[in-house]
Amino acid sequence: MKTLCKILAITALPLLISCNQTRTETETVNGTESSTDAISAGGQENVKDDDSQKDVVKVAVGSPDHTTLVAALKQAELVTSLSNAGPFTVFAPTNEAFNKLPKGTVEGLMKDDKKEDLQNVLQYHVFMSALSPESLTDGQTLGMVNGDNVTVNVKDGVVKLNNSATVITSIRASNGIIYVIDGVLLPPPAK
Amino acid sequence: MKKILLTAISVTAFIMLSISGCKPKNAADSISGDAAERVYVAPGKYDELYNFVSGGFSGQVSVYGIPSSRLFRVIPVFSADPESGWGYNEETKPMLNTSHGEVPWDDQHHLDLSQTNGESDGRWLFANANNTPRVARIDLKTFRTSEIIEIPNSAGNHSSPFITENSEYVVAGTRFSVPMDDKNGDVPIDTYKKNFKGTISFISVAPTDGNMKIAFQLLLPGMNFDLSHSGKGPSSGWFFFSTYNSEQAHTLLEVNASKNDKDYILAVNWKKAEEYVKAGKGRKQTVKYAHNKYDDATHSATSEMENEVTVIDVKDFPDIVYMIPCPKSPHGCDVDPSGEYIVGSGKLAALIPVFSFSKIQKAIANKTFDGNYEGIPVLKYESALYGEVKKPGLGPLHTEFDGNGNAYTTFFISSEIVKWNVKDLKILDRHPTYYSPGHLMIPGGDTRKPYGKYLIAYNKITKDRFLPTGPELAQSAQLFDISGDKMKLLYDYPSIGEPHYAQAIPADKIVKNSVKIFKLEANKHPYVTMGEKKSKVVREGNKVHIYMTAMRSHFSPDNIEGIKLGDEVYFHVTNLEQDWDVPHGFAVKGALNAELLIMPGETSTLKWVPLKTGMYPIYCTDFCSALHQEMSGYVRVSPKGSNVPISFSLGKNSAAADSLLKK
Numbered sequence: 001m002k003t004l005c006k007i008l009a010i011t012a013l014p015l016l017i018s019c020n021q022t023r024t025e026t027e028t029v030n031g032t033e034s035s036t037d038a039i040s041a042g043g044q045e046n047v048k049d050d051d052s053q054k055d056v057v058k059v060a061v062g063s064p065d066h067t068t069l070v071a072a073l074k075q076a077e078l079v080t081s082l083s084n085a086g087p088f089t090v091f092a093p094t095n096e097a098f099n100k101l102p103k104g105t106v107e108g109l110m111k112d113d114k115k116e117d118l119q120n121v122l123q124y125h126v127f128m129s130a131l132s133p134e135s136l137t138d139g140q141t142l143g144m145v146n147g148d149n150v151t152v153n154v155k156d157g158v159v160k161l162n163n164s165a166t167v168i169t170s171i172r173a174s175n176g177i178i179y180v181i182d183g184v185l186l187p188p189p190a191k
Numbered sequence: 192m193k194k195i196l197l198t199a200i201s202v203t204a205f206i207m208l209s210i211s212g213c214k215p216k217n218a219a220d221s222i223s224g225d226a227a228e229r230v231y232v233a234p235g236k237y238d239e240l241y242n243f244v245s246g247g248f249s250g251q252v253s254v255y256g257i258p259s260s261r262l263f264r265v266i267p268v269f270s271a272d273p274e275s276g277w278g279y280n281e282e283t284k285p286m287l288n289t290s291h292g293e294v295p296w297d298d299q300h301h302l303d304l305s306q307t308n309g310e311s312d313g314r315w316l317f318a319n320a321n322n323t324p325r326v327a328r329i330d331l332k333t334f335r336t337s338e339i340i341e342i343p344n345s346a347g348n349h350s351s352p353f354i355t356e357n358s359e360y361v362v363a364g365t366r367f368s369v370p371m372d373d374k375n376g377d378v379p380i381d382t383y384k385k386n387f388k389g390t391i392s393f394i395s396v397a398p399t400d401g402n403m404k405i406a407f408q409l410l411l412p413g414m415n416f417d418l419s420h421s422g423k424g425p426s427s428g429w430f431f432f433s434t435y436n437s438e439q440a441h442t443l444l445e446v447n448a449s450k451n452d453k454d455y456i457l458a459v460n461w462k463k464a465e466e467y468v469k470a471g472k473g474r475k476q477t478v479k480y481a482h483n484k485y486d487d488a489t490h491s492a493t494s495e496m497e498n499e500v501t502v503i504d505v506k507d508f509p510d511i512v513y514m515i516p517c518p519k520s521p522h523g524c525d526v527d528p529s530g531e532y533i534v535g536s537g538k539l540a541a542l543i544p545v546f547s548f549s550k551i552q553k554a555i556a557n558k559t560f561d562g563n564y565e566g567i568p569v570l571k572y573e574s575a576l577y578g579e580v581k582k583p584g585l586g587p588l589h590t591e592f593d594g595n596g597n598a599y600t601t602f603f604i605s606s607e608i609v610k611w612n613v614k615d616l617k618i619l620d621r622h623p624t625y626y627s628p629g630h631l632m633i634p635g636g637d638t639r640k641p642y643g644k645y646l647i648a649y650n651k652i653t654k655d656r657f658l659p660t661g662p663e664l665a666q667s668a669q670l671f672d673i674s675g676d677k678m679k680l681l682y683d684y685p686s687i688g689e690p691h692y693a694q695a696i697p698a699d700k701i702v703k704n705s706v707k708i709f710k711l712e713a714n715k716h717p718y719v720t721m722g723e724k725k726s727k728v729v730r731e732g733n734k735v736h737i738y739m740t741a742m743r744s745h746f747s748p749d750n751i752e753g754i755k756l757g758d759e760v761y762f763h764v765t766n767l768e769q770d771w772d773v774p775h776g777f778a779v780k781g782a783l784n785a786e787l788l789i790m791p792g793e794t795s796t797l798k799w800v801p802l803k804t805g806m807y808p809i810y811c812t813d814f815c816s817a818l819h820q821e822m823s824g825y826v827r828v829s830p831k832g833s834n835v836p837i838s839f840s841l842g843k844n845s846a847a848a849d850s851l852l853k854k
Contacts, residue, residue: 051707053769085816087743174770
């Protein structure tokens with residue numbers, strides 16, 4: 001019996017509210033519900049568009065050499081951001097580059113409780129503004145999205161980053177430019 | 192325990208009662224309970240229909256979604272538009288050219304979608320300019336005005352742009368009769384009866400590209416041609432026009448043009464007229480009218496003056512045109528989906544006459560005439576009449592059809608919509624509108640296959656419907672559900688003034704063709720810059736052409752020197768983006784003209800004549816990217832005769848500029 005009473009009381013409560021000049025609140029609740037649906041459905045990466053040039057994410061997804069990077073971007077929830085207007089410069093390590101890391105590193109970063117670390121590493125590969133190959137100069141410092149710097153080294157036409165990862169090629173995307181690199185850039189340890 | 196349960200129940204009951212007590216009164220009583228649900232389109236979901244609404248004195252066309260009534264876009268047509276640069280940038284200025292020069296603001300009243308087999312096909316939308324007579328064709332792949340043709344021998348292009356069942360012709364009937372363009376118009380106004388003539392133009396529409404051409408004009412007695420609609424099915428070779436001022440008044444028309452009991456519906460056998468024109472009949476008349484076309488490949492418009500039109504004087508060809516008496520200054524002239532019934536709405540009449548096409552044909556065959564009007568045979572009213580809707584309301588204006596045998600007519604004076612059955616002419620329902628409706632629109636309601644389901648009333652008077660915004664108010668539109676026996680008011684929303692006629696079409700007929708970007712490799716603009724490395728500044732005398740590119744998030748070049756006072760500077764900005772919904776804008780300080788808004792793959796030109804030496808920032812005006820605020824640059828303006836050479840750069844001085852500096 002008690003339970004039944006409770007149920008009735010609960011049923012009555014929202015009715016009371018709706019009658020009580022708090023219409024705006026009720027509408028806000030409805031609005032939040034619907035926008036939650038929209039958010040869970042994803043962002044600009046889901047836009048159906050076969051006419052535009054591919055963005056940096058779509059280029060990476062289309063590359064058989066970048067399956068680890070793509071999986072990591074998804075795990076780090078960066079796909080929506082990188083499908084945005086940008087413009088981005090993305091240094092994209094190949095699968096081979098990830099394989100060069102000590103055994104277990106990638107697997108470790110892909111764990112749910114290491115999401116922040118993974119985000120830090122991946123954001124260390126993204127620079128805001130689409131840097132053309134001509135604009136990369138020796139000794140140039142790039143302030144990456146994660147807040148740390150990457151140094152550009154140019155010697156005899158070969159571009160390296162932090163004197164370790166070498167740029168293999170560049171690919172123009174709609175919202176920026178991708179530089180394929182043969183090493184993973186590791187952000188400096190937190191101070 | 193039982194006691195508690197009872198208390199709970201009684202409390203609930205009390206609450207229920209008090210809920211019904213707090214329901215708002217008055218206007219809301221006429222709104223059905225599920226109205227909110229019926230117009231609600233959830234975030235991220237699409238509307239069922241596109242709704243194109245004429246912009247009246249704004250000169251533009253607005254695009255809404257139905258049922259949400261959300262405004263998606265205003266398409267610039269007959270007025271310059273500071274949002275898109277229409278009429279401001281060098282490419283689109285020719286679109287507003289007329290034989291009178293550039294007209295930056297016109298009055299846009301009626302719309303008609305292109306049709307195939309009597310159904311809206313979603314290819315083009317036609318729009319009329321009322322004041323300086325023109326017809327525009329809007330391409331629904333790009334939602335841009337593709338073509339505008341001026342109408343000679345016309346003034347007040349009101350009876351336009353209604354279309355035939357297979358888009359063979361768009362018509363343009365003159366509201367104001369005037370002396371013809373090749374005659375001396377400098378005559379006393381009171382020689383109206385002698386010197387003033389009316390015309391109806393038939394503009395052919397090329398089946399593949401939609402290009403318009405004035406195929407022929409019918410020369411008619413001086414009077415006012417008001418509205419029109421094409422025949423359908425059995426009547427498809429015919430067109431029907433309402434007329435008023437058979438009194439041929441030229442002053443105080445509100446009294447002097449309302450004297451006769453009946454004016455006329457004009458029935459035009461356009462197939463017959465077409466035959467005569469094909470046989471070489473008709474007079475070639477020298478006239479002057481502008482024909483403007485926008486080319487998607489060059490992203491530029493051209494304006495050409497045409498100088499001839501073929502005129503058929505209906506007096507000489509008595510089997511083209513017949514007049515049907517219609518009570519009291521008819522306004523709307525609407526043909527039902529079967530093509531058999533023609534509804535004339537005498538705006539001062541106490542009834543709605545419905546004419547029968549088969550009876551009209553019989554009357555013509557049997558010559559059941561009641562004399563003639565300036566040489567045009569007048570049919571006996573009864574011989575053409577199917578029946579009358581008695582006492583329908585006050586001030587009938589326009590009628591649309593739902594495809595289930597029902598007609599819906601707006602009544603301006605009694606401020607309502609009346610639903611009636613076309614066959615038995617009985618009134619089935621009436622619903623007030625807020626306030627004083629002009630046109631109404633049912634999706635496909637003027638075609639052979641109405642979509643039905645919704646009805647929108649476009650009201651002339653708003654008063655207290657929305658939060659007040661000073662003396663000037665947006666015209667209110669009202670969305671009705673007409674799927675049941677009774678009309679249900681769903682929603683009330685502001686429009687872009689002033690809506691007259693409108694059209695609507697299921698969204699899928701348009702969505703699939705909608706262009707996302709312009710392909711850069713297909714850009715044939717004479718000043719296109721196909722990549723940043725090709726950007727440059729070229730001086731030709733006092734003209735300076737800047738071949739500029741825009742790409743997230745910079746212009747190339749973004750530093751320009753060597754501009755001098757007295758120069759005419761042309762910024763030809765190519766948006767190199769190939770990404771949907773990434774336009775760039777362009778503005779330069781002190782530009783007396785405007786800004787640019789450039790779609791992906793497009794080139795637009797801003798003419799700039801600097802009047803003072805100094806430093807002029809340029810920047811992107813459309814928020815394009817995270818570094819939009821960085822998308823800027825400088826242009827240096829030196830005095831006349833200065834020896835500062837032309838130079839330009841991005842990031843650093845380019846080789847070309849260095850070499851120029853060394854010279």
